Amino acid sequence: MSAALARAGRVALVPALAIFSALAVGGLIIVVSDSTALRDWSSFVANPGRALSTSWDVVSGAYGALFRTSLGGRRAISETLLEATPLVLTGLSVTFAFRAGLFNIGGDGQFLAGALTSVYVGFSLDIPAALHLPLALAAGVAAGALWGGIAGVLKARTGAHEVITTIMLNFVALRLVDYALSTDVFRRTGRSDPISKQVLETARLPRFSDDLRVHAGLVLALVTAYGVWWLLFRSTTGFRVRAVGASPSAARYAGMAVGGTWVLSMLVAGGLAGLAGATTVLGVRFSLTGGFSNLGFDAIALALLGRSHPAGVVAAALLFGVLRAGATGMAAEASTPVDIIVVIQALVIVFVAAPSLIRSVYRIGAGRGTGPVAFSSSWGS
Incomplete structure (x- = not known):
């Protein structure tokens, strides 16, 4: 048990230091972007104490507002979990x-494919809640899986690189949603802007409390994370997926169906993103509007920060939830630009992707289990 905890500590050390480093650099950017702090630094030689004190006040005020509005109370925590x-x-x-x-x-x-399908099932069917909600969720998963499966089939059958095909499919989905929201089938009655009809009450995810927005989708996400962990690390299918990811040629030599595994993996990946879209429209918005969510690119950062492990992804998602939920409060209370949060997220990615830099700065040894984050072997191949 102690050995396992020690190993977990070693694995988490570099990401933790990366987060700390990102917050530290973010603090410097906050100081530079504050006119009062810059004025005091211009007279640093004459009054160094005032410059340091002002900088501390600016940074502590910004981060204090960030964490206060994301973790400081029941409602704040609810928004973070949401x-x-x-x-x-x-x-x-x-x-x-x-x-x-x-x-x-x-x-x-x-995400968009799942959201579009779920919202359609959510407003078009008038059936009992016991059937309506599961059906709407399943529709979102199926649509996302189909969208991801297209890239998987193209990869397996033609060798088309999944980076190119998935990027292109993003824009196909975006335009498909735009078109759907312009039709009478989807567009809300009496509205000219691109917004769908509202999901019926029977298809909405229940909230934990009437005064909080966090909903049962959180439980569904955590259960799904456990399911993904079990599938990857406790099943023969997961072993095959990891073997193909480690070395497609070796897996093929061992008799594994590499192409089929690629298709299956993209089906599962698409289904998970589709479920995210479904929980968003069924638990938060209750309707669909156009535009990207940008969650797809944040997800890359989460997988990187979480070292491609479900438990790590959950922890990273909670961190990003804190940053996203607290960004508005930081801007309102401390007059700090919301874009600082985007910068901090980007810095986290940079530092996690360069573990040797973190070890060099903090003078820590590599050890076992603290190597660089493994990117997809398909990237650039």
């Missing part, structure tokens, strides 16, 4: 594809 729910699912989507040696850039398209 933000984290689709992040968990899209992060799992990228993680599963990573494990198969595939780079799934199509999370946004798969």
Whole structure:
């Protein structure tokens, strides 16, 4: 038990230091972007104490507002968990594809496919809730799986690189949603802007409390994370997926169906992203509007930060949930630009992707289990 905890600590050390480094650099950017702090630094030689004090006040005020509005109370935690729910699912989507040696850039398209299908089932069928909600969720999973499966089939049959095909499918899904929202079938009655009809009450995910927005999709996301872990590390299918991801040629020599595994992996990855879209429209918005969610690209960061492990993805999603939920409060209370959060997220990715830099800066040894994050073997092949 102690050995397992020690290994977990070693594995988590570099990501933890990467997060700390990103927050530290983000603090410097906050200081540079504050006019009062810059004015005091211009007279640093005459009054160094004031410059340092002002900088501390600016950074502590910004980060204090960030964590206060994301973790400081029941409602704040609810918003953080709400933000984290689709992040968990899209992060799992990228993680599963990573494990198969595939780079799934199509999370946004798969998310939109799932959201579009779920919202249609949600407003078009008038059936009991016991059937309506599961059917709407299943429709979202199926649509996302279909969208991801297209890239998998193209990869297996023609060798088309999944990075290219998933990016293209993102824009196909975007335009498909735009078209659907312009039709009378989807567009809300009496509205000219691109917004769908509202999901019926019977297809909505229940909330934990009337005064909180977090919903049962959170439980569904956590159960799904456990299911993905079990599938990857406790099943023969997962062993095959990981074997193909580690070395397609060796897996093929061992008699494994590499092409079939690629297709299966993209089906699962697409289904997970589709489920994220379904939980968003059935639990939060209750309707669909046009545009990308940008969750697909955040998911890549989550898989990277979580070291392509479901537990790591959940932890990373909670971190990003804190950042996203607290961004608005940071801007409102501390007048700090919301874009700082995007910068911090990007810095986390940079530092996690360069573990040797983190070890060099903090003078820590490599050890076992702390090697560089494994990217998809398909990337650039």
